[in-house]
Amino acid sequence: MCIRPVSLVAIGATVAGILSSPTAAFGCGQERWSVKVLSDGFSPPSTPIVTTIDALRATMRPSVTANSPRLSSEKKTYQVSGTLEVYKMEGDEDYHLVLDSPGNSKHTMIAEIPAKDCAPKSTLGSLWQGLRTELDGKFGSSNGNFITVNKPVTVIGVMFWDIPHATPQRGVAPNNVELHPILALKFGSGPMPSPSAVPSVAPTTMPSAAPTATPTATPGKHGLVKYSTEAEAIAACGSGDQVVWLNTRSGLYHTKSSRWYGKTMKGAYVCRSAADAAGYTFAGE
Numbered sequence: 001m002c003i004r005p006v007s008l009v010a011i012g013a014t015v016a017g018i019l020s021s022p023t024a025a026f027g028c029g030q031e032r033w034s035v036k037v038l039s040d041g042f043s044p045p046s047t048p049i050v051t052t053i054d055a056l057r058a059t060m061r062p063s064v065t066a067n068s069p070r071l072s073s074e075k076k077t078y079q080v081s082g083t084l085e086v087y088k089m090e091g092d093e094d095y096h097l098v099l100d101s102p103g104n105s106k107h108t109m110i111a112e113i114p115a116k117d118c119a120p121k122s123t124l125g126s127l128w129q130g131l132r133t134e135l136d137g138k139f140g141s142s143n144g145n146f147i148t149v150n151k152p153v154t155v156i157g158v159m160f161w162d163i164p165h166a167t168p169q170r171g172v173a174p175n176n177v178e179l180h181p182i183l184a185l186k187f188g189s190g191p192m193p194s195p196s197a198v199p200s201v202a203p204t205t206m207p208s209a210a211p212t213a214t215p216t217a218t219p220g221k222h223g224l225v226k227y228s229t230e231a232e233a234i235a236a237c238g239s240g241d242q243v244v245w246l247n248t249r250s251g252l253y254h255t256k257s258s259r260w261y262g263k264t265m266k267g268a269y270v271c272r273s274a275a276d277a278a279g280y281t282f283a284g285e
C-alpha cells in the first residue's frame with residue numbers, strides 16, 4: 001500500500017505529548033539544516049535515479065563539513081528498495097528510518113523525514129507531515145524509541161552527506177550517505193505514487209550504478225568506501241581501525257609509514273578492515 005502525502009490528522013498533539021515526556025528531549029537541528037530540509041532554495045529533480053542501497057553505500061564520500069552548503073551530488077534524487085527495519089523520532093525531530101539492503105540486513109543506510117515545524121521555509125512540510133502521520137498510524141508513534149517494522153519498502157529521497165556522529169547512529173552507512181529528506185514511501189509491490197500524489201516526483205528506471213562512485217581496481221569487490229581526505233577516513237574508520245591508502249590501479253594498499261601513502265596517481269583513503277574484507281592486498285612495507 002502506498003504511503004501518500006494526503007491531508008491527514010496533524011501530528012501536533014502527538015509531538016506535544018512527546019515533548020512533555022520526562023524521557024524525551026526534542027528540538028530542531030542546526031548542522032547543515034537548510035540542506036536537510038530543502039530551505040536553501042533547492043528544488044529536487046522531478047525524475048529520481050533508480051539505484052540500490054549497496055550502490056549508494058559504495059559511493060565515494062566527498063569533502064564535507066558541518067558548514068558546507070549543498071554539494072553537487074546532493075542535487076540528485078534516488079529511488080531505492082529494501083526493508084524498513086525500524087524508525088524513530090530523533091532529537092532533532094526528524095523521523096530516522098533504517099533501510100536494509102535486500103538479502104543483507106547488515107548493509108544499511110539511513111533515510112529521514114523532517115518535521116514540518118522545523119522546516120518553515122520549505123514547501124514540502126505538508127508532504128512530510130503526511131508521511132509521518134501515515135507511519136504512526138500503521139506502526140505506532142515513536143517517543144524516541146525505535147519502532148520495529150521489517151517490511152519491504154521503496155523510498156525516494158534526496159542524497160545527503162551527513163557528518164559522522166560521535167556515537168554512530170543505528171543503520172548509518174559506512175560513508176554516512178543518507179536519503180534526506182524522503183520525498184515518497186511505498187510498502188509492498190506495485191508502482192510508486194503518481195505525480196499527483198507526490199508533487200515533482202515521477203520515478204522512472206535509470207541505470208542503477210551510483211554515478212559518483214569511483215571504479216574499484218578489481219571488479220567484483222563491492223562495498224569498499226573510499227575517502228578523498230585522510231581526515232574523513234579517520235573520522236569514519238574510528239579508533240578501532242587503521243586508515244590506509246589504496247592504490248586503485250595496483251590493488252595494493254599502503255600504511256602511513258610507506259612512501260606511497262597518499263602519493264600514487266590513482267587511489268583513495270580507506271579503512272584497513274574494509275580493504276581486507278574486499279580482498280585487497282597489503283603492500284608489505
